[in-house]
Amino acid sequence: MFNNLTNYEDDPIEALFKRIGADKSVDKIDLGIGVFRDQSGQVPVMQAVVEAEQQLLKQNASKSYMSPLGNMDYCADMERSIFGADHEVLQRIVSAQTPGAGAALRGAAEFVQSLSPKATVWFGSPCWGHQIEFFERAGLSVKQYRYYNRAAGKLDFTGMLEDLSALQEDDVLLLHGCCHNPTGEDLSLSQWQRIAEVVREKRVVPLVDIAYQGFGSGIDEDVAGVRLLAGQVPQLILTVSSSKTFGIYRERAGLLSIVHQANASADSLRRKLRDTLRQLYFMAPNHGAAIVHEILSSETLQQLWRDELNAVRHQIVEMRGALKVTLEQVNPSFDASFIQRQKGMFSCLPLSAAQQLRMEQQHHIYMLPNARVNVAAMSTEQSKALANAFAAIIGE
Ligand SMILES: Cc1ncc(COP(=O)(O)O)c(C=O)c1O
The missing domain is CATH 3.40.640.10 (Type I PLP-dependent aspartate aminotransferase-like (Major domain))
Structure with a gap:
């Protein structure tokens, strides 16, 4: 039963994770997986979630x-x-x-x-x-x-x-x-x-x-x-x-x-x-x-969560604005206004699959297929590195 397996190796997302793991560069940037990161690169736990968990623990509810x-x-x-x-x-x-x-x-x-x-x-x-x-x-x-x-x-x-x-x-x-x-x-x-x-x-x-x-x-x-x-x-x-x-x-x-x-x-x-x-x-x-x-x-927890979620959104909106400006500064003929207009975690850069691979090999920047970048996982430093690498790749 367990011999002659045909492995499912084509999943582009799994394949990306493997390439990121294999890249030992200290400068590598993972813009692939869809999680929000704060400016220190952490995936934070919301305070509303921490408090809700503490309350749940006190309730000692059944695990049936x-x-x-x-x-x-x-x-x-x-x-x-x-x-x-x-x-x-x-x-x-x-x-x-x-x-x-x-x-x-x-x-x-x-x-x-x-x-x-x-x-x-x-x-x-x-x-x-x-x-x-x-x-x-x-x-x-x-x-x-x-x-x-x-x-x-x-x-x-x-x-x-x-x-x-x-x-x-x-x-x-x-x-x-x-x-x-x-x-x-x-x-x-x-x-x-x-x-x-x-x-x-x-x-x-x-x-x-x-x-x-x-x-x-x-x-x-x-x-x-x-x-x-x-x-x-x-x-x-x-x-x-x-x-x-x-x-x-x-x-x-x-x-x-x-x-x-x-x-x-x-x-x-x-x-x-x-x-x-x-x-x-x-x-x-x-x-x-x-x-x-x-x-x-809970009114209090709900308000706390709303405030925290609004702060996440504001960070994303700010990062989109900053990335647009940086991309246009280093690529003066490139109109990056779509980055600012689009919503949420992701946008796709106009890069071919071959250019995307060069981003990985030459600049250690990883994105999902369609050159999807996670703007919500990016620090200001990383957005500058992305803009510079993008300029270098499209200028080749
Ligand atoms: C559009 C869309 N739907 C569904 C999901 C799955 O989310 P969940 O973590 O709740 O399974 C994702 C996760 O990235 C998504 O982007």
Whole structure:
């Protein structure tokens, strides 16, 4: 059984980690993995999380199993955090707490496959590579629509609409709620409106994945698009990550929600969701979800968390501004305004795969495919090194 293995070596993210590990330069810069770092290079733990954990410890709560649907208090909190307390979809939603949004996406893939195995799932090009993998592994067909023009540094909305004209009934349209990974390029509210029309015309199911609420324009501002869309379409799948928003990456808390038509049976959907997740990984972990609930159910902790998350966003916005200026200073003919305009952790530099490899070999700077750089993991010194290396590479 364990002989003749075919190793899965093509995953570009795993391959990058290996190259970073093998590079012994003291000056190497890792702009790959999606974590927020403070200016000292640490991945900080929020004070709100520390205090919530202390309170949880005092409660000495049971560690017995919950259910495959996870922590229901967390689900209610997250539904309100995404849609607001008064949104009408709260009357037609069933949710599960999952081990992160990765598991929520994998669960969504299994859920869709079991109900509609012939559905095609549509992803933007480019998109976060693992997303495609989750759906392909569930046996679904996948296609990509144009989303971003890297050379021009902007959204290709015309190309996107042209490609979406091929959507078939019951296909799934995957959208990023905010802070698009990897491009940082988000839809405007009028573009979300147009997408709502396409969804209704084509009778497809949108799947909105939100991993960076609060990292773009604000905690509520970042979910304005999904709020608009959800109010205008009969059905929607939602996946949410608490990894970045609460800085609890390894605790694995996420949300998988199904927004259904008012006349659908919520009870049947909930049972279907529970069975799907149980067959996939049996039970959800609780610690991360319990931390989030502790924070969101206390006015003081919630305010502390909001302040800390706002500070993270301000650091990212400042770094984007500084990187734009530095890039333009060392490359006078290069327009880097897209870096400042884009939102969240990531932006893609206009570098070919070969140029990206030279960045690694000559300058020890590591990025993910599509020359995706994590602006939220960069110190001021590193942003200068990146700008200089970029100038050297494009000047070759
Ligand atoms: C768009 C997107 N969705 C989902 C995830 C997965 O997040 P989690 O850590 O909650 O599994 C990520 C993580 O990078 C992401 O960028």
